[in-house]
Structures are given as C-alpha cells and as structure tokens.
Amino acid sequence: MAGEIGSGANGYLRPELVCPAGTPAALRTAVDAGADAVYCGFQNETNARNFPGLNFTLAELEAAVGHAHARKAKVLLAINTFPPAGRFNLWREAIDAAARIGVDAVIVADMGVANYAARTFPELRLHLSVQAGASSPEAIRFYCQEFGVKRVVLPRMLTVGEIAAIHQQIPCEIEAFVFGNIGMMAEGRCSLTNYATGISTNMDGVCSPAADVHYEEDAERNLTTRLGRFVIDRFTRGENAGYPTICKGRYRCDARTGAYYAFEEPVSLNLSALLPDLMRAGVTALKIEGRQRSRAYVQAVVSAFRRAVDDILANREPALAELVALTEGRRETEGAFRSKAWR
Amino acid sequence: MRDDAAELTLGPVWFNWKPADWRDFYFRIADEAPVSTVYLGEVICSKRAPLFEPHYEAVTERLRAANKKVVFSTLAEVMLKHDRQMVDSVCTADDVPVEANDASALFYLQGRPHHVGPFMNLYNEETFAVLAQRGAQNFCLPAELPAPAIRALCEATQALDATIEVQVFGRLSLALSARCYHARAHGRTKDSCQFVCENDPDGLELRTLDGSPFLIVNGIQTLSQDYLNLIGELPELGALGVSRFRLSPHTCDMVRVASSFRAVLDRHITAEEGTDQLEALNLSAPFSNGFYHGKPGYSWIASVAR
Known part of the structure; x- marks a missing residue:
C-alpha cells in the first residue's frame, strides 16, 4: 500500500499520486511524469467523462x-455512472472486462454496479467514486459494509x-481531490445538464x-454562451470566454442588482498549499x-505534484509556484470580468 | 395495476415556510386533501429543522387522525455533525417509518422496513435488489428517469414486493451543493444566513442574462423554475406499474391539486379536464414533463391531446 511505502520519520505518509488519463497517450505521459496511479474510462457512458475523442477501447x-x-x-x-434500468448490461460488461484485463481497482458509484462487481469478482478492488456522494462516515461505512x-x-x-x-x-x-476543474454541485446528484439538454x-x-453548446457574437463582438436554449454567460470583446457550464454561469435574481455568479466563480481547485496537511x-x-486536458497539461501538473510530494517527504521546501501559475491565469481573467460595462 | 390501488402521496415541504404556516398547511392537508401518505421532515437544511420541531407532534396527530400514513423523510445531504445527529435520531426512533435520502440513513435502517427517497440514486433493478434485501419497501424515483427506465424498474420490482413512487407535481429538484446559494445571493454564508430563505416560500428565481426565468434556489438545493405536471401521464404510469404518485408542496392550493390528481386517478374526470383544473391555478411558471419523455427537463410535451 502506498501509505506504507517510504513514510518519513517526519510524520508524513507517502501518498499515492492519482493522475488523469483521458487517452492512452496521456496515460503514458502521466506515468512518465511520476504518477503512482492513473485513472481512465471506456469509450462509452459507463464513465463520467464520456466525451468524444476521449477514453479507451478494450x-x-x-x-x-501492461505499460x-x-x-x-x-x-x-x-465505471462511475448510473445505469438506467434496462441498460445495465453495458456496465456489467465493463466490470467483466476490468476483471479480465486486470486493472488495479474499479471506481464505482452505482450500488447495483458495486454489488455486481463485489459478488462476481470478490478479488476485484473497489473504490467509491466521488459520484456516489458519500460525505459522512456513516455513508462511507454503508458502502464498505455492503460492497467491501x-x-x-x-x-x-x-x-x-x-x-x-x-x-x-x-x-x-x-x-x-487536490487540483483541477471541479463543479460546485454535489457530484452524482446534479441533473442540471439533463434539464437543459436532455443528456x-x-x-x-x-x-x-459540446453538441448543445452555442457561442453567439454580436456586432460589438461581445460573446454570449448558451447551453441548449439557456444563456449561461456573456463576455465583452477580447475576453477569454469560459465553456458554458450551468453551475459556473452568471444570472440575475431579485436579491441582487447586477448579474452574479449564483453558484461559483469559474475558478479551479488548487490545494497544493495544503499538501503537507493532507499528507498528515x-x-x-x-x-x-x-481527463479532458492535453498531454502538456498532464505533464506539467503531474511532474509538479510529483516534485512537491517528494520534497515534502524529504523535508525540503516544496516548489509550488508552477502549480499556482497553472491556475493564476484563470483567476486574473476572472478578475477582469468584474469591471465590464455590460454588467 | 388496479386503479383502486393507486395512492396519492404528499412529499416533504422543501422550502423554509413560517412555522405557523407550515403547521396550518398540514392541518388543512389532514382535513381536506385526498392523499394517503404524508412525508414530513426537513430534507434540505439541518439549520432549519428546529424551527418546525414544536409542531411535529400536533401535525402528526392530526394527519394520523385523518387516516393518513406519516413517514419521516431524512436530510438529502449529510455532512456536518448536526446533519449526522439529525439522521441518527430520525432513523433510530422506532415508532415512525422513515424515508432515506442519503446513504447514511441506509446505514442505520439496515434490516428495518423503510422507504427510499428521490434524492437517492435509484436508477436500476440491481440497485433496487440490493436495497430491497436490506428492508426497502417503497422507492421514489429520481425525477430525471425517462419512461423506458421506469417501465423496466416496474417489471423488475414485481418480484421484490416493493412499490414504486413517482413525483407527478411540483418543481423538480435538480442539484444539491455544500454551499447555500440563498445565503450567497444575499452576500452571506451558510453560517451567517439569518434564515434569509424564509422570504421565498417557493424558492428564489434565477434569470438568465437575457431575462428568461431558468432555475430556483432553495438553500443548498437548485430546482426547476417550471412545475412538473404528469397528470396527463397518470394512466400510462399506472399501466407501467407505478402505484404511488407524489405531489411536492408549494404555496399554491395543494388541496385543489390533490383533488384534481385524485379525480383523474379515479376516472371521475379525464386527464384533459384535470389539466384544465391545474391550469386554472394560475401558477407563476409553466408546466413541464420533459424528463419523462426523454427530452430536456423543462420541455412540455402535450401528451394529453391524444
């Protein structure tokens, strides 16, 4: 177990660095950059990043x-989505394939999928996906008891x-989670996309x-983004327009005078400064x-985290500036959004 | 399903109503509404729960005296110490049936007959089998399930001796969050909220930047702006094997809503007549039934016109 390898005399346990692999090339990149583990999914709706051009064939x-x-x-x-009744077979086949290929663990969210895996392949290690939304000790113990x-x-x-x-x-x-783009809604408990698009x-x-995302530019080159028929945000000319995600859009309500991020500003998560605390x-x-990011991004983030974790374990001051740089661009862009006249 | 087996139920109030209004609402439901089961309990915010506690006993007594079954519905999101204590105390009280809305409630309810609520991810027959074995007897489905999945679930559930319940009226719960969006709208946080959600008994409306009504904020919950209305789908739902039909409370006249749904279930009026009666409520938002038809949730498919 990772926690037992190289735990330092300084009280830190050596954590497993779990890195995204949207494609086989990204997987190799992440492994070469120092990932202890990579996570990925099949090219279908059995995983929560079912985007065109991503994921793995058998x-x-x-x-x-092997690599x-x-x-x-x-x-x-x-294998962390929720099979609707009548279509369970696709998820069953994914579990079967995972066991046959010999992955180190399957990340599950649905109780039916977890149960099938636990009963059919008792040796297959199960991780509970964030999509299961287990946020209390009792909820977590439920999944441990029922599905191991x-x-x-x-x-x-x-x-x-x-x-x-x-x-x-x-x-x-x-x-x-320590780094990346994360929505504001409780994972596995959000139907906002389905409400707006039917997906x-x-x-x-x-x-x-992407098929339901629309960008419209007006005569002054202001950009409006929509998901389905709903306006998610507007950007003035030249600004970096965010991808329209409902929980990161701007809206109006009677409690406010202007448009505001009703749920969350479009910032990304960076817990690198908390690494020592997390490791204790x-x-x-x-x-x-x-998993949707480029190989260059994966390379930069994984190697920066690799160095930071190793530095902390060795009692060296970790260099976190690169990671801050990877998020700061977005923060600055966000700051500029506030002063625009159209608001 | 025989029509006389169809039950109408009333889900828990999701909004922060004034406690006296809350109590009077249930008194009137007890006295006048043709519903067989009433789900009580604060499912959105543990901070609100103490506000209603003084009235639970009287409300429960009044409902039971009217021959209505009372079920306590647990918190949808359980994270903080206070949330956990609430779930513990509801689930370990042995005199009330409980509806579990998160896995921590399931943890406590092992081996006891219970309901499983619409905030649980109840998507397939395999999940039902796991939960039925642990004591689940009634499943209220997530709102986003389309008709083919409901049909498959009903078929699988016949072997489980459990019933299936579907929400047929009221705003759709679309998302939960750790953050209170009501507090955020008012420049406050969940801790300093001063119960500002009490000003919006049907939720706070969010409009898109082009002015279109879109979503509704209710504390940590995000809902649809439109009201789900499956009165036109009642015969089809019954034919699929759904036997319990849930109304989600709003400030509109819920006794009239319940009466219209009951009359359609009893075939005293047609679905078209029921639709006309609901339209006469003059709600502030349109009706929707998209999820059931596999369309975007806000859509309205005029199935009644067949």
Missing part, C-alpha cells in the same frame, strides 16, 4: 495496463480538519455536452482532475 486499456504495470504504476478504471469498498474518493466540500476526522471513523482509505450527467456521463490527515491518495 485493446487500448489492455496495452495501457503502467511495467513501470510500477497502477491503473484505476472509472477499499477506498473512498471524498467530495471536495470538506476541510482538511474534517477529512482527518472522517479518517478516524471509517474502515477504508481516503482519496482526496444526463449521471446516466450518460456528460456534463455540458490520513489521506492515502491525492487525485488530480483533468
């Missing part, structure tokens, strides 16, 4: 597992102190499908979001 996954294992990296397969879950990916709504407290009350490992995040594995809070694995 043959690709098989080759990827990763040869370099002592683990492969975690996300070995690790929970915690919703990122918790503070480090709360994570440490949960660690004391559950019989499984903890994986925590379900939980059942189809897609949030804000009992977190077994640190997760980086971004």
